[in-house]
Amino acid sequence: MSLALYKKKRSFNKTPEPEGGKKSKSKSLKFVVQKHDATNLHYDFRLEMEGVLKSWAVPKGPSMNPEDKRLAMMVEDHPYDYRNFEGTIPAGNYGAGTVMVWDEGVYDAMEHEDEPVKTQEKILLGELKKGDVKIVLHGEKLKGAFALVKMKGRGENAWLLIKKKDSESSKTDVTKKDRSVKTKRTLHQIAEAEGGEVKKRTPVKKRNSQPVLLNEQDPAPVKKKSLKTKS
DSSP: OOOHHHHHHTTTOOOOOOOOOOOOOSSSSEEEEEEEESSSEEEEEEEEEEEEEEEETTTOOOOOOOOOEEEEEEEEEEGGGGGGOOOEOOTTTTOOOOEEEEEEEEEETTTTTTOOOOHHHHHHHHHHHHHHEEEEEEEOOOOEEEEEEEOOOTTTTEEEEEOOOOOOOSSSOOGGGGGGTTOOHHHHHHHTTTTTOOOOOOOOOOOOOOOOOOOOSSOBBBGGGGGTOOO
């Protein structure tokens, strides 16, 4: 898959993000969730397919509660080696802010766990095209069955990330586990160590409202009248 859009948005002499090129040598498909303290705090959910990371920005982060339907905005493909990136994107660059490897692991196509990786990729790409991706995650924080479902009438890139009901389901807020699975650091510790801005955020009160469309790398709500426009 093409990384042209990813590369177009970045100046690699100014950002420590990987330019791409490394390929997977694993016999399993990898996933990563990166907590990204950009203009708006969000989580980047990434699934390996065909040598790249299919990526969604999830403003509220993933949930282990099947009752939660988390808005997930599909963004450009990222290189496979981006799954190891943890650090600070300097101010003035696309997606400027601190990035943490919040969770990582391997995953399978649901109900096809015993199939070869190439077969699973083919199934997953077919589901991606149809807008209904069913996966099983084997991470440190995220475990069990999940679905990514494309939303109708909410813009071209709007999806929902939903936990399936299984033995791993829980009403406990998994985002409270706020340290990197790679370095055990918090976002503030990563920012302080790498010269990034340590941001103070005011907790947002929960409101009963319908999901709104978000921008790509720096998710921020836009007005309802823009919901049918492309992002």
